[in-house]
Amino acid sequence: MKKLGLLIAGLALSLAAPFSGAQAAGKTFFWVSHGGPADPVWTYFLAGAKQWEADTGNTVNTSFHNGDVASQQEAVRAAIAAGADGITTTSPDPGSLVEIAKEANEAGIPIINFNTPDPTASFDAYVGGNNVAFGRGWAQYLVDKGLVKSGDFVWMPVEIPGATYGVQEEEGIKSVFEPLGITYEITEATLDQAEVINRMVDYMTANRDKIDAMIGLGDLVTGSVKRVWDQVGVKPGEIPVVGWGNSLDTTQEVLTGYVNAAQWQDPQATSYIALSLAAMEAGGTPAGFDVITGALYEKDTAQVYDDILSGK
Numbered sequence: 001m002k003k004l005g006l007l008i009a010g011l012a013l014s015l016a017a018p019f020s021g022a023q024a025a026g027k028t029f030f031w032v033s034h035g036g037p038a039d040p041v042w043t044y045f046l047a048g049a050k051q052w053e054a055d056t057g058n059t060v061n062t063s064f065h066n067g068d069v070a071s072q073q074e075a076v077r078a079a080i081a082a083g084a085d086g087i088t089t090t091s092p093d094p095g096s097l098v099e100i101a102k103e104a105n106e107a108g109i110p111i112i113n114f115n116t117p118d119p120t121a122s123f124d125a126y127v128g129g130n131n132v133a134f135g136r137g138w139a140q141y142l143v144d145k146g147l148v149k150s151g152d153f154v155w156m157p158v159e160i161p162g163a164t165y166g167v168q169e170e171e172g173i174k175s176v177f178e179p180l181g182i183t184y185e186i187t188e189a190t191l192d193q194a195e196v197i198n199r200m201v202d203y204m205t206a207n208r209d210k211i212d213a214m215i216g217l218g219d220l221v222t223g224s225v226k227r228v229w230d231q232v233g234v235k236p237g238e239i240p241v242v243g244w245g246n247s248l249d250t251t252q253e254v255l256t257g258y259v260n261a262a263q264w265q266d267p268q269a270t271s272y273i274a275l276s277l278a279a280m281e282a283g284g285t286p287a288g289f290d291v292i293t294g295a296l297y298e299k300d301t302a303q304v305y306d307d308i309l310s311g312k
Contacts, residue, residue, distance in 0.1 A: 034092035048271030086278030091118035110281035135172025158217035216243025223249030251306035
């Protein structure tokens with residue numbers, strides 16, 4: 001795991017190096033996210049963008065849109081209208097940025113997709129995880145470890161139903177569960193941490209007897225497991241849990257047994273590399289490739305990611 005982190009860090013630095021001088025300095029890039037500033041994982045994505053800004057001397061205009069697709073579309077169009085040197089953006093919903101990506105292409109502005117992919121849009125490159133593969137991996141983990149079987153029920157809370165990441169993760173999960181006769185339900189949790197906990201507690205209270213496992217389709221829900229379990233009286237490990245793991249809440253939950261396995265996405269490196277690719281293209285060198293990040297970790301390696309998120 002440490003080697004993976006070093007490889008990604010080295011790649012980020014090598015991509016950024018050519019742009020730390022006069023060639024790219026003074027340019028303006030836009031970093032646009034469907035997430036919210038209250039979501040702990042997005043503080044790490046934002047930190048990566050701010051670090052890149054400090055390292056290169058460029059300006060990075062950042063914005064969060066809290067799952068509001070229209071607001072995010074407007075922000076990307078505003079960046080194009082402003083003559084941005086490069087744009088990095090998540091995809092809030094499948095197909096939602098197809099036309100806007102074309103507009104960036106026509107304007108000759110590099111547009112790099114990060115965190116949530118949409119292969120139907122003409123982005124110049126993608127940096128982040130493969131959500132379909134992640135979903136399939138979570139489901140297969142539960143099956144391979146003997147934690148779920150035919151006839152079982154899996155609860156899958158998500159912050160924003162219908163958002164790209166959840167849709168793609170469900171696609172992967174369904175490919176494993178459906179042939180085995182394992183059923184599931186996706187429930188809405190919102191982007192507010194307190195409300196996430198309240199809704200999860202309510203669902204758990206009403207449905208505890210039928211839940212055989214949980215898959216957290218977002219960092220806020222997976223990072224809330226301990227608080228929810230403690231409130232409703234569920235012991236660590238009593239209900240198997242897998243899902244996202246880009247926060248200190250979740251690394252601690254893995255270390256203490258509340259979560260069996262969690263997905264790391266390299267949030268800081270994702271933003272750093274996405275902006276580096278945008279700068280590379282702004283300098284005249286097309287990207288021509290994607291950068292896929294991520295690793296599934298269990299208790300034996302959770303401390304590695306806990307240290308990264310703690311800044312150690």
